Amino acid sequence: MSSARTFCLAGILTFFIWALISLSAHAQVDESALKAAYIFNFTEFTTWPPESLSDAALFVCVNKDSDLGGALAKLDGRTVGGRAWTVIPTPTKNGQGRCNVIVLEEEQSSNAVKDVLSSDQPILVISDSDASDHTAVIRLFTDEDHLRFDIENQQALRRHLSLSSKLLRLARNVS
Template sequence: MRSDVTGIRAFSRTHFAVVTAVIAIMLTAAVSLPAAEQRVRGEYEVKAALLYNFLKFVEWPPSKAAGAEIRVCVVGDLSRARSVAELDNQRVAGRRLAVERADLQDVRGCDVLFLLRGEEQLLPKILEAVRGGSTLTIGEADGLGRRGVIINFLIVRNRVRFEINAAAARDAGIMISSKLMKLAGGNGSTAGGD
């Protein structure tokens, strides 16, 4: 009978060690997911604040600036960029922001187009669709500034930065304040930001 008890104890210790390891892994995953989600949420809070403030330093051609609202179109999963969605109905320079998710066929007529990370493959078609429409294009992937996006967010040393492609802005008929250009680091496709 004693041997059965010893066998049970040995099994219990092994079982306990395995269960403890599984619980530790689950707790680590449970803690890391919210931390990762918090980091993404924080990143988009900064990007939303920057986007809102960019609009104070951008001038559209008179024909585009006459509208009562600024149509902000987001291409990609808007639930990931909740902070951007929360800009809906805010006001900038007397104009109401209307934030909406858009597909490729919906991008014409957008005043601002924010191309979320993961949707970069759509960039050539998007740029073609908004050509001549004075759309402020904003991206968030390395290299998009060189590929024609007007303002591109970058993460540099865990901080949100941005670059401005002045030539793309000129081609779109959009004037960007020299103050904003300086924040980006100069005149041209340069990095800058918070």
């Protein structure tokens, strides 16, 4: 078995282990930590155009003062596709800064990143909002005490992102 295939299978196994943990010990798992694990795994199954990424880091933009932002910051330094996971604040002015991933939380206004949401920049936009405004590539939500996600594949294609077919199969809905 090739090392690339072994690595891919290990990633999928890790994803399923997190899902099983959430099902068997939901009350014991911190929701922000679980969401952070899902978001980290989403990035492992996403391919960006090579010219859109830094050689050294994958920049994840989030409100660092939130519980989810803190949980994502705890992953700083882990590697995704040979790049260091690096959490930075969500831009507050026009432009996307260096974001490769933007995590929008329910209480956060999307006006801060309005230009990014309407652009076709290669940014993986992940939202935990129940609103279905169809600007996010992945919408993460809780359904009957379980963490689920939907994928707007048309948004991914518009942003020149490629999502693994394995990730697409795990989504509740793909449109």
